[in-house]
Amino acid sequence: MSSTTSIQPPKWVVEMNTPLAKRSGKTNNFRSPPGFTTKASGKQQETRSTTDRKPIETDTLKLKKAWExxxxxxxxxxxxxxxxYMSGNSLQIFSIMMVFMLFKGPIQGLMATNTQFLKFETESNKTKIWGCKAVYVLMQLALLGMGVWKVNAMGLLPTTRSDWLAWESERISLERAYFAFG
Structure with missing residues (x-):
């Protein structure tokens, strides 16, 4: 009851068990990886690399990152x-630290504006980067404005007349009225 037909192993099993052929010279039998084409002379050349991108595409990508x-x-x-909102308006260590951080971040951001956008700036997109810088500065000023509003809500800014009473002088009245029983 033995049959003469034998079941052949799959192709990948045969390839795994077969040793690689020795390479002679510079010729190889491997397929070109994606992104490469083979010329008629046998040399491989990259069809398009990231360094050979057109300057317009690079400027567009840099501008997109600058807007981010x-x-x-x-x-x-x-x-x-x-x-x-969660910290409240009372003077506590948590609210004071939060206000400190609210001022520290935007001030550091404003001082580092040029260094933030230096890596995106080229000669061709210099005018477009100015718009990004302006929006960045406006956003930082909005954060600073929130900090000033919070300090005012906590009562730390002297914005009322009673805060300046030490420099107020007493009014001198021109007339006096006395109550008389008659």
């Missing part, structure tokens, strides 16, 4: 607003 950096502070506004 410019709009990043706007993502902090809702978080800071919630934190200001």
């Amino acid at each position: 950096v410019a709009l990043a502070p706007s993502k902090q506004i809702p978080m800071n607003a919630i934190m200001m």
